[in-house]
Amino acid sequence: MANLQSEFLGIKSPNPFWLASAPPTDKEYNVVRAFRAGWGGVVWKTLGEDPPIVNVNGPRYGAVHGPDRRLLGLNNIELITDRPLHVNLQEIKKVKRDWPDRALVVSLMVPCEERNWIDILKLVEDTEADGVELNFGCPHGMSERGMGSAVGQVPEYIEMVARWCKANTRMPVIVKLTPNITDIRYPARAARQGGADAVSLINTLNSIIGVNLDNFAPIPEIDGKGSHGGYCGPAVKPIALNMVAEIARDPETAGLPISAIGGITTWRDAAEFIALGATNLQVCTAAMTYGFKVVQEMISGLSDWMDEKGFASIDDFAGRSVPRMSDWQYLNLNYVTKAVINQDLCIKCGRCHIACEDTSHQAITHMVNGKRHFEVIDEECVGCNLCVNVCPVEDCITMKQIHGIDPRTREPIPEVYANWTTHPNNPGAVKEAAE
Ligand SMILES: Cc1cc2nc3c(=O)[nH]c(=O)nc-3n(C[C@H](O)[C@H](O)[C@H](O)COP(=O)(O)O)c2cc1C
Ligand code: SF4
Numbered sequence: 001m002a003n004l005q006s007e008f009l010g011i012k013s014p015n016p017f018w019l020a021s022a023p024p025t026d027k028e029y030n031v032v033r034a035f036r037a038g039w040g041g042v043v044w045k046t047l048g049e050d051p052p053i054v055n056v057n058g059p060r061y062g063a064v065h066g067p068d069r070r071l072l073g074l075n076n077i078e079l080i081t082d083r084p085l086h087v088n089l090q091e092i093k094k095v096k097r098d099w100p101d102r103a104l105v106v107s108l109m110v111p112c113e114e115r116n117w118i119d120i121l122k123l124v125e126d127t128e129a130d131g132v133e134l135n136f137g138c139p140h141g142m143s144e145r146g147m148g149s150a151v152g153q154v155p156e157y158i159e160m161v162a163r164w165c166k167a168n169t170r171m172p173v174i175v176k177l178t179p180n181i182t183d184i185r186y187p188a189r190a191a192r193q194g195g196a197d198a199v200s201l202i203n204t205l206n207s208i209i210g211v212n213l214d215n216f217a218p219i220p221e222i223d224g225k226g227s228h229g230g231y232c233g234p235a236v237k238p239i240a241l242n243m244v245a246e247i248a249r250d251p252e253t254a255g256l257p258i259s260a261i262g263g264i265t266t267w268r269d270a271a272e273f274i275a276l277g278a279t280n281l282q283v284c285t286a287a288m289t290y291g292f293k294v295v296q297e298m299i300s301g302l303s304d305w306m307d308e309k310g311f312a313s314i315d316d317f318a319g320r321s322v323p324r325m326s327d328w329q330y331l332n333l334n335y336v337t338k339a340v341i342n343q344d345l346c347i348k349c350g351r352c353h354i355a356c357e358d359t360s361h362q363a364i365t366h367m368v369n370g371k372r373h374f375e376v377i378d379e380e381c382v383g384c385n386l387c388v389n390v391c392p393v394e395d396c397i398t399m400k401q402i403h404g405i406d407p408r409t410r411e412p413i414p415e416v417y418a419n420w421t422t423h424p425n426n427p428g429a430v431k432e433a434a435e
């Protein structure tokens with residue numbers, strides 16, 4: 001059986017699934033229930049200085065649902081913990097003492113002065129917590145006060161605070177990054193430059209979830225007004241995957257440990273993040289939607305899949321997809337595919353035809369010999385994959401690589417790899433020795 005035992009920055013946990021800093025980790029009661037359910041660790045809900053912040057007393061969440069009302073994206077306007085600092089610290093100390101085999105990292109956010117960081121680090125060290133995570137990510141409420149993403153959007157600040165923290169604590173320091181930035185590599189490089197032991201990402205995306213069309217207030221609505229909030233859940237996973245991969249393959253941050261966060265709901269999501277370079281995983285929305293026991297499916301699913309693939313430990317496949325990430329210009333232009341419709345599975349709904357007819361390459365029939373029939377016209381198909389994605393029947397349309405003559409161009413398909421950098425249409429083409 002695969003070994004899910006995890007060691008991240010020397011912090012041991014029975015599995016790599018940690019709860020991200022958020023309501024599920026806001027107090028002892030929750031964290032103990034989470035540990036009982038099987039979570040490998042937690043990042044405690046972000047601590048700030050006393051007096052504690054104050055949350056709104058009305059709705060703080062909004063959601064995007066799929067047609068089956070499954071929650072796809074969650075938006076929140078909650079701030080950091082609103083409980084007194086000493087209460088959190090006492091509970092952290094107790095939980096760590098009672099659950100020594102679980103990871104307990106404490107998330108922190110204080111004003112951007114070295115003294116403030118020194119003071120809070122000392123208090124956290126006294127709890128025997130395993131490490132700290134610097135919250136440079138919250139996009140609302142705290143950022144207007146010069147904290148959270150206001151720091152995470154300025155690489156120089158990230159580097160400065162990371163350096164202060166490394167100089168003033170023996171605990172491992174994780175820098176939590178905001179996705180509300182143009183190029184995630186810059187803040188990640190700054191974190192490494194400042195000496196951070198790892199980065200975690202992503203925090204939430206700045207967003208407005210919707211507008212009430214009766215009174216025109218943004219949602220969620222507090223007495224007729226709304227504010228932008230942080231977006232998370234399954235909808236943000238692709239953004240997080242890309243950002244994790246960007247950091248994993250950037251020569252300046254390659255090898256920097258990554259704790260992946262963003263939409264992780266199933267073991268598959270977890271496996272994908274690990275393949276793209278993460279060695280630790282954090283989850284928030286899935287626990288808030290389905291409860292703490294959701295981790296059990298993550299653990300058993302990941303372990304079963306690893307057994308099936310012959311991976312004994314997480315390290316056996318961590319980063320496997322990184323060398324397979326390529327810049328667009330190096331993709332093989334001689335890889336030619338056509339869509340193929342399985343007539344036994346087709347329910348003749350016509351979605352593929354309409355999508356291809358109206359917005360792609362007019363490559364799918366809808367009538368053949370006076371009968372409703374959907375079939376790919378190879379002479380027109382550019383292999384774009386749109387029909388596969390709009391077809392409501394899984395695996396009904398598949399993409400198949402072809403060799404020989406391409407019926408669309410009527411040209412032979414070269415059997416060698418060739419990319420845009422050497423293509424004759426590229427004004428800047430360079431002759432590659434690889435020919
Ligand atoms: C209600 C709520 C409160 C959050 N509070 C914090 C916080 O205090 N500190 C923090 O670093 N991240 C906070 N987050 C962000 C999460 O830790 C996590 O980065 C984000 O939700 C993405 O993960 P997910 O898609 O699994 O939810 C919060 C998220 C939610 C939904
Ligand atoms: S792959 Fe693209 S071009 Fe080909 S049939 Fe499907 S939608 Fe049309």
Ligand code: SF4
Pocket residue numbers: 341345346347348349350351352353374390391392393396397
């Ligand atoms: S979308 Fe799929 S099921 Fe519908 S007609 Fe096309 S192939 Fe058939």
